[in-house]
Amino acid sequence: MSDYGDRLLSDDHIAAMSPAQRKDLIQRLERPLDEVFPPAMARRMRRNRLTLMVVGAIGLIPWMIYLAVTCPRTMLPTIGRRHGSASTVCSSRS
Numbered sequence: 001m002s003d004y005g006d007r008l009l010s011d012d013h014i015a016a017m018s019p020a021q022r023k024d025l026i027q028r029l030e031r032p033l034d035e036v037f038p039p040a041m042a043r044r045m046r047r048n049r050l051t052l053m054v055v056g057a058i059g060l061i062p063w064m065i066y067l068a069v070t071c072p073r074t075m076l077p078t079i080g081r082r083h084g085s086a087s088t089v090c091s092s093r094s
Helices: 011-016 019-029 039-070 076-083 086-092
Strands: none
Touching: none
């Protein structure tokens, strides 16, 4: 192994190490990104997350249209200032 041995390192041991020893430890402990996530899996995860964000953004368009139609016209300019959100304005009206 190295001069660290097979024992577990505590915070005190790490704090007592020289910067060169810490750097060596970090380099030995870090794994290449390809081992953590294979490239194909990383691409699939990125694509799935992007798809979820785009679908979510598109899904909010009907909600904004619904709020624009159902909220009273006199309340629309004050939504952000006094009440916090459009949903509290629309749900509190009778």
